[in-house]
Amino acid sequence: MSPDLRRLGARASRKAAPLGALALFLLLYLVYNMLHPRGFSGAVLIQNANESVALVFLAIAQTLPVPLGGLDLSVGAEMTLANCLASELVTGPPLQVALGMAATLLAGTAFGALNGLVVVYGRLQPIIATLATGAIAIGLALILRPRPGGRVDADLSWALTNDLAELVATWNLADPEAAWLRPVAWIPVPILIVLVVALGVWLPFRRSLTGRTVYAIxxxxxxxxxSGLPVARARIAAFTLAGFFAACxxxxxxxxxxxxxxDIAQAGTYTLNSIAAVVLGGTSLMGGVGGALGSIVGALLVRTLSFYFRILSVDPLLQPLIEGAVLLAAVSLGALRTLRVRNRLELFR
Structure with missing residues (x-):
């Protein structure tokens, strides 16, 4: 076989996992809407988008350290810390709300940078380092919020959890009945937030020297x-951006x-689901292969499974068993490729 055909085959093989996950997600979501009494409605789409956005961001966060060959077990704890911090800061006048949001994202980014520094200069395995720093993040979150509570600006909460038409109407950005707005007025704002952040942060990083170095490592x-690549800088940058996305x-x-x-249990569940989403999206836990788009699809696939529990009224005691069995089967199918290779280098050609 010629080198060109071999490269084409390898590229198709790498795309097979995320494309398969996308096809499965579309099928499951289609059937879900057919079963739902209010399926194919804007209200259901908005609800599903809101329930998925946090896991989508955590899946993107997990995608950054995994190509290095490591796992970040602190992303759920970082998310929880950012959640508690936002409930304290994102309220009051508009300027204070904006500064509170910036401070929340900065705190998550700084925590991610701490992870990178510990891994690089402490010479610790990522899974051990992030297990420890995750416990610190949960401890700080408990200090901030020993009991659930706090407050977030009501207009911000309403505008960012509805469709584009409500966003425009809430802040008087334009005429909600404008002709240019009607075709896109139904789009949930959480979907737009993910697209803007992913396109604005992930893509530039992935195409930079530092991003390419992450995959080279x-x-x-x-x-x-x-080869003289900035290995230490790439590791620190990957964990720093992971903290940023977890804070999102x-x-x-x-x-x-x-x-x-x-919520400690919630933090652990989100972390494990982010790992499952990354694997379902085609990112190899061996490192060097994967991307944010596949992880987003994987996160949507994981979340769609939980939608079925609600629509089919599955006993809550059985839900973890069913979810674990389905995820195990899906991840095992994705790992079949690694059992067929004779040389590990074939995974990266």
């Missing part, structure tokens, strides 16, 4: 070092609930 770290998830959660809650 996961593929062959000794080769990346010998926590901020969105606070805006949706208008409160903060230092």
């Amino acid at each position: 996961g593929s062959a770290e000794p080769a990346a070092v010998l 998830g926590g901020l969105c959660l606070a805006i949706q609930t208008s409160s903060g809650n230092a």
